[in-house]
Amino acid sequence: MQWLVNIDVPDLDAAITFYTQALDLRLSRRLFDGDVAELLGGPAPLYLLHNPAGSTACVGDERDYRRHWTPLHLDFVVDDLPAACDRALAAGARSEGAIRGEVWGRIATFADPFGHGFCLLQWQGRGYAEVS
Missing domain, CATH: 3.10.180.10 (2,3-Dihydroxybiphenyl 1,2-Dioxygenase, domain 1)
Incomplete structure (x- = not known):
C-alpha cells in the first residue's frame, strides 16, 4: 500500500x-x-x-479556508523543534500555543495560511514507544 x-x-x-x-x-x-x-x-x-473557496467540497458542503477544526491533521517529525517552529512562522504559519513537553517528546501546534492545523513533533528517547 x-x-x-x-x-x-x-x-x-x-x-x-x-x-x-x-x-x-x-x-x-x-x-x-x-x-x-x-x-x-x-x-x-x-x-x-x-x-x-466556495467550491463544492462534498455533498452539501463548500470549501471554507478560515481556520477550522478537523479530526484529521498532519504531524511533521523534526530533529530540531525550535528551529522548525521558527521556519514555519517565518513562512507564514500561525502558532496555536507554546512548545509542550510530553513523555514521548515535544510538540508545537500551528495553522497554515489556509486554515489547516498541523503539528511539529520532536521525539525523545523512543518516541511514542515511551508510553507503551
Whole structure:
C-alpha cells in the first residue's frame, strides 16, 4: 500500500511557497493543467490541490479556508523543534500555543495560511514507544 497526502488550498502558488519554506519540501512537478503541485522530501508525496473557496467540497458542503477544526491533521517529525517552529512562522504559519513537553517528546501546534492545523513533533528517547 502507498499513502498520498492531499491538501486543498485556495492559492496554489502561495501554498507551494509556504510548504517548501516551512517544511523544507521541494516542488517535484505540477499536474492536471497546473492545478496540482507534487511536493517531495517526506516519507510520502504531498499534493497541493487548487480548489477555490466556495467550491463544492462534498455533498452539501463548500470549501471554507478560515481556520477550522478537523479530526484529521498532519504531524511533521523534526530533529530540531525550535528551529522548525521558527521556519514555519517565518513562512507564514500561525502558532496555536507554546512548545509542550510530553513523555514521548515535544510538540508545537500551528495553522497554515489556509486554515489547516498541523503539528511539529520532536521525539525523545523512543518516541511514542515511551508510553507503551
